[in-house]
Amino acid sequence: MTPYVKAPKIRELGYELKVRDVMDRNLITVQPETPMSKVRGVLRLNRISGIPVIDKGKLVGVICVEDLVNWLMARADNCSVEEKMSKNVVTLYTDEPLIHAINKLEQYGFFHFPVLERENRELAGTITREGIIRGLLKKLEIDYREEEIRHYRASHVFEDMIADKTSLIFQYYVVGQDFNRAGESASALKKTLKRLGTHPEIVRRAAIAVYEAEMNLVIFARSGEIIVKVDPNQIRIEVEDSGPGIPDIEKAMQPGYSTAPDWVRELGFGAGMGLNNIKKCVDEMNVTSTIGKGTRVEMYVATKKESVSYEVKGTG
Amino acid sequence: MKLGKIKEILEAKVIVGASLEREIRMICACDLMSDVLSCVQSRFSSLLLTNLIHPQTVRTAEIAEIPAICFMRGKEPQDLTMDLAKKNGIVLLSTSFSLYEASGRLYKEGLPGCSEYREAK
Incomplete structure (x- = not known):
């Protein structure tokens, strides 16, 4: 019977995966001079059906359950593994496609093969039926998950909803002064916009703008909120905090003007470029602020195809 | 230039990451995160050289x-x-070179900065 794997997906994976991807690297070996009486213990302890025999780093044979049974049946005296092992060992190389291993298992009816490195012919591991099944299942699961993510695009929601105008609103709550978590909202919004199928450049500009605004919020305020309204033509982002407020907005807009404390500057922020950066990334920006009450930054990014610009406005 | 080649030039150690196959087109050497955000163009892969090791750098x-x-x-x-x-x-x-030395080594090998890359197009 010609060994042939019928399922096309498995065949494909059999070529994609290499022997090294699924082999067992946990090397259990014996020496040629190991007595046969020890073999049973090694097989049982490791729950394996065969053991590679190694002499001076090289594979010289394999001793398996069948050899052990034959020796026991013969009721012969104790002898070395060398006398009872199979010397013509069928091996595989680590860089061979997995399908070779599957075919060889089928062809010889074995349960395991030693695997060698091609360069030095040293033993690298063993390949077993369980290992192959485990490797294939794992790969199938990963592929399935990736496929699922690819399929999961929410860009159709706008077409699916029946209304004169459809908008989506996303809200993010930001905790001030917590620098380790700063940027989480921008990161989450970025992923969300990508899922909506928004143009990558638009996603990037919106993400940078929100990230800068979120940083300002974290630096100066105790808490705040980011509200993002997405409709088919534009993204409206509102970042509102209950911080100390900006005394002079015009001054705050000047590149390099900053009132950020030193600890923020040490982290690479607060260099007075934040609002400036936001302005370059969005199509429209309004800042309103009341001393002692808080600050509100409102930004608009157009999402229509013709408005996609690769260049960040200005010269940077 | 492949990231692997850059690793050699900088005699750098890999801290996180499996593949160094990624093609790098330009370099951004900077300790100001706002400047990083404003100068880098996303369509072309860039490498960031920086002294800042806190999570916000990755963010x-x-x-x-x-x-x-x-x-x-x-x-x-x-x-x-x-x-x-x-x-x-x-x-x-991670490299043992300073920001100036690392930048110089990569510049010498022909890797441009962000604004230059825009001009070179």
Whole structure:
């Protein structure tokens, strides 16, 4: 019977995966001079059906359950593994496609093969039926998950909803002064916009703008909120905090003007470029602020195809 | 230039990341995160050279779509930074050179800065 794997997906994976991807690297070996009486213990302890025999780093044979049974049946005296092992060992190389291993298992009816490195012919591991099944299942699961993510695009929601105008609103709550978590909202919004199928450049500009605004919020305020309204033509982002407020907005807009404390500057922020950066990334920006009450930054990014610009406005 | 080649030039150590096959087109050497955000163009892969090892460096790279960061003077980040890099598939390297030396070595090999790349197009 010609060994042939019928399922096309498995065949494909059999070529994609290499022997090294699924082999067992946990090397259990014996020496040629190991007595046969020890073999049973090694097989049982490791729950394996065969053991590679190694002499001076090289594979010289394999001793398996069948050899052990034959020796026991013969009721012969104790002898070395060398006398009872199979010397013509069928091996595989680590860089061979997995399908070779599957075919060889089928062809010889074995349960395991030693695997060698091609360069030095040293033993690298063993390949077993369980290992192959485990490797294939794992790969199938990963592929399935990736496929699922690819399929999961929410860009159709706008077409699916029946209304004169459809908008989506996303809200993010930001905790001030917590620098380790700063940027989480921008990161989450970025992923969300990508899922909506928004143009990558638009996603990037919106993400940078929100990230800068979120940083300002974290630096100066105790808490705040980011509200993002997405409709088919534009993204409206509102970042509102209950911080100390900006005394002079015009001054705050000047590149390099900053009132950020030193600890923020040490982290690479607060260099007075934040609002400036936001302005370059969005199509429209309004800042309103009341001393002692808080600050509100409102930004608009157009999402229509013709408005996609690769260049960040200005010269940077 | 392949990230692997850059690693050789900078004699750098890989802290996070499996593959160094990524093609790098330009370099951003900077300790100001706002400048990183404003100068990097996403369509072309860039490498960020910086002295800052805190998680916000990785966050900035994520937002600006920078696939790799190299830290200077043998600095190695803490777990939080590494976890964030792993989660976002960002490669982290560490070199013993200073920011000036590392920049010079890569510039000599023909890797441009962000604004130059725009002109070279």
